[in-house]
Amino acid sequence: ASSIDWARVRADFPVLERQVHGKPLIYLDSANTGQKPNAVIDTVDDFYRHHNANVSRAVHTLGTEATEAYEGARNKLARFLNVRADELVLTSGTTFAINLVAYSWALPRLEPGDAIVLTRMEHHANIVPWQLVAQRTGATIKVAELNDRGELDLDQLYSLLTPEVKLLALTHVSNVLGTVNPVREICREARRRGIVTLIDGSQATPHRPLDIAAVGCDFYAITGHKMSGPTGTGALWARREHLDAMPPFIGGGEMIKEVRFDGTVFNDVPHKFEAGTPNIAGFVGLGAAVDYLSALGMANIEAREQELLAYATKALSDVDGLRIFGEPVEKAAVISFLVEGAHAHDLATLLDLEGVAIRSGHHCAHPLMQHFGVPATCRASLAFYNTFEEIDAFVAAIHKVRKLLA
Ligand code: PMP
Numbered sequence: 001a002s003s004i005d006w007a008r009v010r011a012d013f014p015v016l017e018r019q020v021h022g023k024p025l026i027y028l029d030s031a032n033t034g035q036k037p038n039a040v041i042d043t044v045d046d047f048y049r050h051h052n053a054n055v056s057r058a059v060h061t062l063g064t065e066a067t068e069a070y071e072g073a074r075n076k077l078a079r080f081l082n083v084r085a086d087e088l089v090l091t092s093g094t095t096f097a098i099n100l101v102a103y104s105w106a107l108p109r110l111e112p113g114d115a116i117v118l119t120r121m122e123h124h125a126n127i128v129p130w131q132l133v134a135q136r137t138g139a140t141i142k143v144a145e146l147n148d149r150g151e152l153d154l155d156q157l158y159s160l161l162t163p164e165v166k167l168l169a170l171t172h173v174s175n176v177l178g179t180v181n182p183v184r185e186i187c188r189e190a191r192r193r194g195i196v197t198l199i200d201g202s203q204a205t206p207h208r209p210l211d212i213a214a215v216g217c218d219f220y221a222i223t224g225h226k227m228s229g230p231t232g233t234g235a236l237w238a239r240r241e242h243l244d245a246m247p248p249f250i251g252g253g254e255m256i257k258e259v260r261f262d263g264t265v266f267n268d269v270p271h272k273f274e275a276g277t278p279n280i281a282g283f284v285g286l287g288a289a290v291d292y293l294s295a296l297g298m299a300n301i302e303a304r305e306q307e308l309l310a311y312a313t314k315a316l317s318d319v320d321g322l323r324i325f326g327e328p329v330e331k332a333a334v335i336s337f338l339v340e341g342a343h344a345h346d347l348a349t350l351l352d353l354e355g356v357a358i359r360s361g362h363h364c365a366h367p368l369m370q371h372f373g374v375p376a377t378c379r380a381s382l383a384f385y386n387t388f389e390e391i392d393a394f395v396a397a398i399h400k401v402r403k404l405l406a
Helices: 006-010 038-051 061-081 094-109 128-137 154-160 183-192 240-245 280-296 298-317 344-353 366-372 388-405
Strands: 088-091 115-119 140-144 165-171 196-200 219-223 234-238 256-260 263-266 322-325 334-339 359-361 377-381
Touching: 038 061, 038 280, 061 088, 061 234, 061 280, 088 094, 094 128, 094 165, 094 196, 094 219, 094 234, 115 128, 115 154, 128 140, 140 154, 154 183, 165 183, 183 196, 234 240, 280 298, 298 322, 298 334, 298 388, 334 388, 344 359, 344 377, 344 388
Parallel strands: 115 140, 115 165, 165 196, 196 219
Antiparallel strands: 088 234, 219 234, 256 263, 322 334, 334 377, 359 377
16 A cells, blocks of 8 residues: 555545535546646646747747747656657547558558458547548458457457558557556567557556556557546657658648748658647646656556455445446456446436436447447446545445436
């Protein structure tokens, strides 16, 4: 057990003090988006109040301050992820990061006969861009399936990695089941076969120590809003050789060195991929989020969330007729479940009246729902700022609501 005072940490998140329908808010939807600490909110506020200017354009003082704050955030994020800052493209989130790889790396390269391997547990953000690329290039998509515990069937996955496969794209952590995939081993196997790898890190970065260099992938996508940062922030890390070879995806200002009507010289990597005015305040806020998480320590955050997960899993297992989806050996603090006789949305709606915020639906993972043969699940996702008392209240609310629905 760490010496962190988690009650004090929780007090850093002002929204957690509010009430919903006259009940204290119990926020169990952090896999959807995370709440923001004062350190982040104040940093964004301070930027707009005292430093607001555009980046990389103006020589005046505010312009310099804004550029330094924005590039400073890139440096912080790079250190946090253990990658080089000049290999980190700042994007609006994971969705944009994956689309950047789809359009700049895959589209010019893939040909009829090539294949892309995805997994059954991907978020739509790591499926649809590849379908669009496949349609335009004639490449095909192959799917790695799951075992009974909701983990990847590694033997089946490796059997898919045949010579026509050019890319393997998979999530680090499932946003529905919480499954933590052994990405290091998987990337090693792919690399041995000359297959390029993309990891969707949306659900990993907020919850566990991460060393992208050690993962051994080619591309790693993250989103800022799930890791205590503002919405509209994220990043793509890519090996320099890929970034150098990739043409820009979006054209405009900031991403050029010289524009002539007979030809344009692009800016250096990573700026080549950052056309237009970015979400400057958002990234400055993300820098503050990285500082905040680093001060707590990602290992401490992981340990805290694992305790909450074990406690919640035990409590939910005692509810009659409640089924938890997936029981992976390595699992992040996400619990998907259904209660017999209750529709997911009805349960979530009634829980909201009790102040409990969970998500219900397909969680942008239709193929995974198809695997389980259900249209929707309820999902409670935990973060370090949740408490054991909240879990007790959540489970009590389920008992109460169940009676109403029965
Ligand atoms: N992948 C996974 C696994 C996710 O959980 C999410 C967010 N729900 C995304 C991708 C998409 O992230 P964003 O909407 O921030 O781009």
